[in-house]
Amino acid sequence: MLKVISNFTLYFGMALAVMIAVYSLRYLIDGADSVDALSQTDALLGYLFGQEGTFWHDFAVSQKPLYHLSEFAVVAHISTASIAVLAGMFQFVPFIRNKIPLLHRASGYLYAFTATLGLALGAFISVTLPMVGGTKTILFNVLGGSLGISFILVSFVSIWRQQYLKHGQWMLRSYAVLMTILTIYLLIGVFSSLGLSAELGYGLAHMICFPLNLLIAELYSYA
Numbered sequence: 001m002l003k004v005i006s007n008f009t010l011y012f013g014m015a016l017a018v019m020i021a022v023y024s025l026r027y028l029i030d031g032a033d034s035v036d037a038l039s040q041t042d043a044l045l046g047y048l049f050g051q052e053g054t055f056w057h058d059f060a061v062s063q064k065p066l067y068h069l070s071e072f073a074v075v076a077h078i079s080t081a082s083i084a085v086l087a088g089m090f091q092f093v094p095f096i097r098n099k100i101p102l103l104h105r106a107s108g109y110l111y112a113f114t115a116t117l118g119l120a121l122g123a124f125i126s127v128t129l130p131m132v133g134g135t136k137t138i139l140f141n142v143l144g145g146s147l148g149i150s151f152i153l154v155s156f157v158s159i160w161r162q163q164y165l166k167h168g169q170w171m172l173r174s175y176a177v178l179m180t181i182l183t184i185y186l187l188i189g190v191f192s193s194l195g196l197s198a199e200l201g202y203g204l205a206h207m208i209c210f211p212l213n214l215l216i217a218e219l220y221s222y223a
Helices: 002-024 027-049 055-069 071-092 094-099 101-128 134-160 164-178 180-193 198-222
Strands: none
Touching (some): 002 071, 002 180, 027 055, 027 071, 055 071, 055 198, 071 164, 071 180, 101 134, 101 164, 134 164, 164 180, 164 198
């Protein structure tokens, strides 16, 4: 039963993350101005929770000028992280892993490169912007980015030692860190419905998302 629940959680989460990742690639076209599109999320949250809010509008207004100041880093962070989410999916499909090892390895290298770059840039811009949510948000972004990159490095050491099970577990942990792109959106939806400000809600979402995702990854590995 635990295996069924963990599989459903993983694949359902991946499906949602793919939609967010594909949508986030709009930054490659419109650059920093793409942040304006987040304001439309308020209407969706209002429909789902029956309560109007301006959470994402406030976020977009406060961050847009800062995004323009660091546009290259912001666009590179969001784009590489989104590509990593898409590439990482292929690591966890048994058919690809067992029947198409070349695709598994190629997507693994693409994932490792884009995830490392995306996580490093995420930590960088959280400090230089600075990011909404204050010091706690910045610290958790830097910590999360450092953990994700460390997990990727350990996974490569494991595969070099032919420790295939450990390799998969460490890759899953790194992907869990990257999947905070989904968890943050879900948590902010909850906090927005509770009427929290963008500053407070965004900060709380970052504090919760990393330990929550890593806990789910450990439960999946255990199952």
